[in-house]
Amino acid sequence: MATDYGQSGQSYGFFEEPRRRRLPAGLRAPFEGRTWREFGYVLLSLPVSILLFTYGVTMVALGAGLLVTFLGVPVLAAGLAGCRGFGAMERARARGLLGLEVADPEPLRMRGHGFLAWIGAVLKSGASWRALLYSVIQLPWSVFSFVVAVNFWAYGWALLTYPLWFWLFPAYGGQDGLQLYGDETHHIYLDNPFEIGVTALVGLLFTLATPWIVRALTQVDRVLVHGLLGPSRLATRVVELESDRGVVVDTAAADLRRIERDLHDGAQARLVALAMDLGLAKEKLTEDPQAAARMVDEAHGEVKTALQELRDLARGIHPAVLTDRGLDAALSAVASRCTVPVQVEVDLVERPAPAIEGIAYFTVSELLQNISKHARATWAGVDVWRVENRLMLQVVDNGVGGASASGGSGLAGLTERLDAVDGILVVDSPVGGPTRITAELPWRGERG
Structure with missing residues (x-):
């Protein structure tokens, strides 16, 4: 194994010192691109969830109602297939706006070919039913997150900029300012400099808090997309095991090739040479006993070397x-x-x-x-x-x-x-x- 210990450092990534931010994260958040992308995701979730909910519930209800006929099962399968397609759209939307990378769910496992095999694969796929569940759950959550995000965002910026537009009330509304309270006898308006300043301060707090509230809301969306539209834990584990099995097979094959190479180039070559030397010594035994003895002595040394190589090889396989x-x-x-x-x-x-x-x-x-x-x-x-x-x-x-x-x-x-x-x-x-x-x-x- 060749590992780059103590090399020139080319295999390492040296990171530049990050630039110091002039503003802390709390003050930067309302103006960061991430905040606006997350807010855009929340805004889009409402119309998208209405479409998904309508499609999913309609197709499932229609398919269930038609189960008494031969059309029920194909309609239900088509509805689930459509939910899978919407799931792909939602993964792409989460990737683009939330930066969430979610792998595609496990593909359909069809046994055979044709329309009936496809219907069976869609109905048996857990990813299809999870996509349907996402279509149903997404709507109530999207309504909640939309209302919370829009109200915080609108009230925050409206109150923060109140000093810029409060003059519209006396000029065009016939009142001194934004009405905080009013009944038949009392009216409280935000019209003096102190009240206007406090209003702007409250708006600033709302504006600074809104990005973190939106971020918390989108965390739930991340969980829903990852848990319902991604691969299941079982499918992920199967893929990991298949990959690990491939690594084990490749490693075992590499080890076998190494052992074969070591045997061929080491002990086997020495034993072949040893057999040839002993054959020559046998021929010289009667003609030149001293030369034969020297050859036998050299062969004895080769035997020891071959035995040591075999011991090293055995130790590399599994030491005793x-x-x-x-x-x-x-x-x-x-x-x-x-x-x-x-x-x-x-x-x-x-x-x-x-x-x-x-x-x-x-x-x-x-x-x-x-x-x-x-x-x-x-x-x-x-x-x-x-x-x-x-x-x-x-x-x-x-x-x-x-x-x-x-x-x-x-x-x-x-x-x-x-x-x-x-x-x-x-x-x-x-x-x-x-x-x-x-x-x-x-x-x-x-x-x-």
Whole structure:
């Protein structure tokens, strides 16, 4: 595994220092583009929700009413398909105005071909029914959010700008100012400078609060769009498992190719050469016993080298010390082969599942190999412990840092391997060091 430890820093993103804002967020909010986009989303939600509600309820009611005939099921399927189409429109609207990225729901799974197969797929799809539910729920929420947002927005700006237009009342309305209270005997108008100033101050408070109120309202819209119009958790999990299965298959195939290459180029080649040398020694045994003895002695050395290569290869597949004695002994053996002193601490009362134990071993092995090759460190440490149902690994070194899990690096491949078993790899490696890499794996059972 080749990881970019201590390189020139080209694989790292150095962020420019953000420009200092002259105004705090509370004062900027009424004028930010995000606020106006969210307000536009709320305004559009009312007419859109009326259209969705009308379509969804009409089509479902019509389809249910026609179930006594052969037209009911196709009408119901058409209604659900239309709701899916509106769902795509709503995801696009949320993406454009709210900046919400929601993946498309799972596609229709048709068994067979033709119109009947399509009807069955639409009716069996959970995404279709969630889109229908969204069409029904969206209307009451849109009415509420529209009323709240428009009233706060209108009253806030109207009161804030009251000093600019209060003169319209005495000039054209026949009263001194905006009427705050009135009955048959008493009338209270906002007409003196103090009252006008207080009115503007109240309007300022409303104006400053409105963006955050609108933002809170659109958070509910985000939840509705993400929860009802996106892929279900089950479908997302299936996609993740399919992706993880592909990673596992690719990794296993790569490991098999590596083992085949090591056998072909290493031990197998040596054994072939050894067989040829022994054959020559056999021919020279009667003619030149001394030369034959030298050839046998050289062949003996080749046998030892081949055996060592086979041991190394077997250790790379699955070390016997890991099977027999567990992570503590196996990681200590790996640490002893590292080019820098390594302190190993394993705090495990029980052993995890064999598969998880093997992944943990090879994770630490590759990280220590990186330290030997790239870190230019003088010390490293390995800690292993358990937190509830998770196995935690941490490898630390005092090298030059700069490790990155970006695409194409060795750590990226290691991250994919851990992700295939619901594991996590976190890299903390600032330029100049130190480097701290933490891995988290599921425990998945115990072994005595």
